[in-house]
Amino acid sequence: MSRNPATPVLELDPAVVRRARSLARKAAAPVVKLAQRHTTVSVERATLRLAGLAGADHERVPWVNHLVDAVRDQVGLEHGVTTPVWDALMRGEAEDVTVLAQKAASGSVQFRMPQGRDALAARRAATRAVGTGLKRIDTARRTRDRLIARLGDPAQQPWIYLIVATGDIHEDIPQAQAAAREGADVIAVIRSTGQSLLDYVPEGATREGFAGTYATQENFRLMRAALDDVSKELGRYIRLTNYASGLCMPEIAALAGMERLDMMLNDSMYGILFRDINPVRTFVDQRFSRQVHARAGIIINTGEDNYLTTADAVEAAHTVTVSQLLNERFAKEAGLEDWQLGLGHAFEINPEIPDSFRLELAHALLARQLFPDAPLKWMPPTKHMTGDVFRGYLLDGFFNLAGAMTGQGILLVGMMTEAVVTPFLSDRDLALQNVRYVLNAAGGLREDFHPPRDGFIQNRARQVLSEAVELLERIVEDSDPAGDVPLLAAIADGTFGLMKRPADGGKGLDGVVERADDYDNPAITALDAWEPPTSAPTAPRRTGTTKGGAR
Template sequence: QAKAAGFAGADIVAVIRATAQSLLDYVPEGPTTEGYGGTYATQENFRIIRRATDEATRDTGTYLAQTNYSSGLCMSEIAWMAAVERLDMLLNDAMYGILFRDINMQRTFIDQYFSRRIIARSGIVINTGEDNYLTTADAVEKAHTVLASQFINEAFARRAGLREEQMGLGHAFEINPWLEDSLLFELAQAQLVRQIFDRHPIKWMPPTKFKTGDIFHSHVHDAMFNLVGITTGQSIELLGMFSEAIHTPLLMDRYLSLKSARYIFTAARHLGDEIQWKPGGIVESRAREVLDKAHALLGEVERETLWDAIGRGAFGDVKRTRTGGKGYAGVVARHPEYLNPVLEVLERS
């Protein structure tokens, strides 16, 4: 499948990880063929896909990148495996595990730092998971929480030594398509994120929340997503599938989606360069509203602490506690004489 995607025109192959591998406090070993919703992230599986993408690169003459998931209770272990096996990208978010896998806050903040130190050294590009907020919260009302979280994720990444060019900050095209001017709201959010984080490789997720199984409407919905993406210069665009909400995509589904995306990316390549947003118009006003609300939310987080902000459900409408969640038993106070030579080397570099 990875090689077929490369021949069909994909630039990056993401191997979907088995559902809830985040909750395992160990990394499975060896090649696997089982898994619900995906297959397990193991070092051998990374090696197998890397071999396939390298072969596709040689055959097509175009580099095919590989990405996987560094999240959950084994963020650092998977980051190390990815670095050794030459992965190009990793999904790695400072708060995703807390909000969507109920992993302890303290455990997650510690693990994201160490894993990102490894990632910074290896040159891997991270993808953050703010798009997930819009699966549990309304994309219009809570758009500012996405932007606020992007600022927080960026701050954590900077502390861990990542360069801006390694910070793939995430968001998504998840506004109700039947809402009047929904396309303008999507344009406003995408343009806002692109202008604020102008050196970052922005990760742009396709619509899923309002997919119903109507493949024709779904294909048009994805086309609108691609049009907004190329117009606003999003960097890492995940491919929308018209068979979303029906079944796991078939090879022909992916081929048709890639063909549609390639057409739009080619036909509208410089559309954004020709557009000047109307002062005081819908797009500019919406962007200003989102930015102002995000600034206000960050002020609240500063006053009450990030722990308490998460505790009251500020992000994704999900509430967590500082001592609750999986992995808390593994959090201990650092002894004054604690020494981690690996971390010291990573921090120096």
């Protein structure tokens, strides 16, 4: 998505903007180095999944978990999992990696760290095997590009993003197709509550989930096929979203890339702050997952909106900007391009505050101008939804209007029954009617909306940017000089979302391993060397004709 030239322009000091990005780069750099010095059990499991290892035992424990655990118990993971695994295969311990995992689960395989020619041979074999999965990701990306070229993208921005979440993938599918026919451009299958804390990826098609459906490879495949069918019916490509977060972030990213998902929730700090996952584990996992997303051509959605559910949306507005700048830096270091950065923000200011809508416009315009070529994801009100569906419907209308006036790229459909019930199909239909009305009536309003120089909106945006720079300066310059990763100290102090998360605490810490000098991971080697194709999209393309569900 490229910047619309009609989007209103804030008069921000370019030197302040440059300063903000420079500080974000300085804050991110030690975290990147930390990630490059460590691996995790999920990174190693993701690598085995790329090599084709799938399936689970009778208790539904995935074979990748069994194999990684066996290697770790016998030789450790500091050298990487693939060298001892393919050495075992070349020594005849099993005929393929699946049988090897099955034998490892029963304790009937002996692993070792090979040396010399044996090590070289094992690494070459592992590289070939992992390369198969990477080629599958490349093929999925090319398939997406062909379908978009043939079917077309939505006729207008923002893309309308709607959630389905029944817990049963076979119930989600008809709801998703119905939503697409009513005008949704992006279908998000929200994940079952608590899956982010599972240190394994469930296997197969699932029919039970709480407030969402489990993210599994088979569920991805089924929903993608169903949306391909409805895309052909409607004459526009319908995108699919899921969640690459939590303790299995790298694995879910790999599965999403192979099954051609189009967007993934993937925030650099969400799991740390809101799921108490260890910070080091999270940063190691998110770098690998974002490298996969970059290669797969997947748009990431970040989670800054969550900060405003725990902190005040006015007082903490600058922390959203800081997080967006950090997410941008981490993403670009991992190879993601501007068109893949669905940076998040939200309409969460207390509506009882005077000038609340003007404040929302200032914050939305600031994000739009700081990241002009990113498809910003604009999130609807949730914190101040009271159960009064009429008031909620009005608030959602104002949210949709703010999105239209400020040129947001991805607009998540707000529900008037937020915080009351899981939405019915009728609720979603009414919510989509709200979106369609506002975009049809005021979609071009940004051509006429020009905040006056030194007016309320301009000054508020400058204030938030200035406070963001001050916070970044404190993170980079005022932290403990003995600490080599200042951002970790800021997270431990509760800087973001009022959550204090120390670097040596949280879930999943025991799955973090410092790499040895001879660490080898063919997936990381290939992802580090990968460069985006020169034909990568920078804006939505519209070549098809819209049928059914046109807005």
